[in-house]
Amino acid sequence: xxxxxxxxxxxxxxxxxxxxxxxxxxxxxxxxxxxxxxxxxxxxxxxxxxxxxxxxxxxxxxxxxxxxxxxxxxxxxxxxxxxxxxxxxxxxxxxxxxxxxxxxxxxxxxxxxxxxxxxxxxxxxxxxxxxxxxxxxxxxxxxxxxxxxxxxxxxxxxxxxxxxxxxxxxxxxxxxxxxxxxxxxxxxxxxxxxxxxxxxxxxxxxxxxxxxxxxxxxxxxxxxxxxxxxxxxxxxx
Amino acid sequence: xxxxxxxxxxxxxxxxxxxxxxxxxxxxxxxxxxxxxxxxxxxxxxxxxxxxxxxxxxxxxxxxxxxxxxxxxxxxxxxxxxxxxxxxxxxxxxxxxxxxxxxxxxxxxxxxxxxxxx
Numbered sequence: 001x002x003x004x005x006x007x008x009x010x011x012x013x014x015x016x017x018x019x020x021x022x023x024x025x026x027x028x029x030x031x032x033x034x035x036x037x038x039x040x041x042x043x044x045x046x047x048x049x050x051x052x053x054x055x056x057x058x059x060x061x062x063x064x065x066x067x068x069x070x071x072x073x074x075x076x077x078x079x080x081x082x083x084x085x086x087x088x089x090x091x092x093x094x095x096x097x098x099x100x101x102x103x104x105x106x107x108x109x110x111x112x113x114x115x116x117x118x119x120x121x122x123x124x125x126x127x128x129x130x131x132x133x134x135x136x137x138x139x140x141x142x143x144x145x146x147x148x149x150x151x152x153x154x155x156x157x158x159x160x161x162x163x164x165x166x167x168x169x170x171x172x173x174x175x176x177x178x179x180x181x182x183x184x185x186x187x188x189x190x191x192x193x194x195x196x197x198x199x200x201x202x203x204x205x206x207x208x209x210x211x212x213x214x215x216x217x218x219x220x221x222x223x224x225x226x227x228x229x230x231x232x233x234x235x236x237x
Numbered sequence: 238x239x240x241x242x243x244x245x246x247x248x249x250x251x252x253x254x255x256x257x258x259x260x261x262x263x264x265x266x267x268x269x270x271x272x273x274x275x276x277x278x279x280x281x282x283x284x285x286x287x288x289x290x291x292x293x294x295x296x297x298x299x300x301x302x303x304x305x306x307x308x309x310x311x312x313x314x315x316x317x318x319x320x321x322x323x324x325x326x327x328x329x330x331x332x333x334x335x336x337x338x339x340x341x342x343x344x345x346x347x348x349x350x351x352x353x354x355x
Contacts, residue, residue: 001272003264003355010261025276028324028352056287058277067276067350069287 001030008032009071016073016135018051025058025065035136052223073137074099075163075222080125080153081144082109084207085168085214089141090118092215098139103128105149125153132160139164139218141198145173151180158190164221166195166214195221256289256300264354269294271315273351275302276326282345290349294319302349303329315351324352 005021009032012019018035022043033039039047046059046068054072058065076099079086086102093100101119104110110122121128133156134140140157142150145168157165158181169177174196181191199213200220256272263270273290275282283304290300290308292315302311307329318325327349 001352001354006257006261006264006354010257013257023350023352025326025350026324028322056276067274069274 001028005030005032009069013071013073016137018054018070018072018136020047020050020071021069022047023067023069025067027064052225073135075137075139076100077139077141077218078103078129078134078153080104080140080142080150081168082106082111082115082120082122083143085143085211087114088208088211089214090115092211096215096219098215098218103153104144106144125149125156129153129156134160134162136161136163138162139166139221141166141214141218143168143198145169147177147180151177151184154194155181155184155186158186158193163225164195164218165193166198166217168198168210169196171197256291259299260289260291260354263291263293269319270354271318271351272354273302273311273315273327273349275347276350277348278345279347280345282347284347290315292316292319303347307347307349311349311351318351318353322353324350326350 001023009019009021012032012034020033021030022033023030033047035051038044042061043059043066050057050068050070051072054070056068056070058067060066077089077093079089079100079102082102082104090100090102101121102110102115103121103123103125105122105124107122110120112120138160140153140162142154144150150167154165154167154177167174167177178191182188195217198217199210200216202209202213202216204210204213260270260272270291270293273292275284275286275288278286284302288300288302290298290302290311292298292312294316296312296316298308298312301308310329311327314325314327328346329349330346
């Protein structure tokens, strides 16, 4: 392994950026590919597939073996609102392999008793979420119903390249939200990224069922996301 | 690997180690080292593809490629890889008696790629 490749790979990992160390087996040659870098040909397809699955593995091309060492940050769900839906979503997300954290400034909601063992912050999103808080491996779920709490993190999410943005609310509530986001200078294209009404349409009725719909929606967004350079650039613009 | 360390390891709650960062730290200290990586598994292998074992020229190591049963062999191969600079591909079955006793899954097979850093 090239020392420089090791340094580059560790740098990407520290920055929560997905990267692949591509090694030519038996040759001692390797290079680091960051998510969004262009790799041509069949190797490029293998690279894209490896980024999507997050799984390391061997690849053979013209009799040469390659090992793709995939390093992706753990996907995480940032939930705005320590409500019923979040109480159900937290354990389910953990089971599915997603990190989860919950932010709600209302201290009556954000209590450790209601969210045992869950990363919980009883702060305003403005305080809890700094610049770059949401990365390409983050999902933002806003479920307080309160524009004073939900709007700021939604705007942050729409400006970021996070892989999922969802907001709870009826079509009427969402229409009003869209107006506010437009006033805040967010483009229609960006606003269209919001999954609203939140969750896959499975007819969910109870908070627990809505949590299932939300988690399925997030999994779908994560596993089917586009990883081409163009999409990356669009997300980060 | 001690029995306790191995048990923690199998339970998945051992101390969090970052082998790739360890490799970089050791490199900065001027140590010569090899990185062993599980590149393929068949059956119920104890460590997934992508697992690393970092070994220096004195046989100090960090990480794991099998949860204990083939580490010894990988470490001695690593010494030769550090010496020669030639990478090697190793293949192991993990169905030996030791593996059974500590509760590792039997019948698995792994391929481990060992290469020198630099």
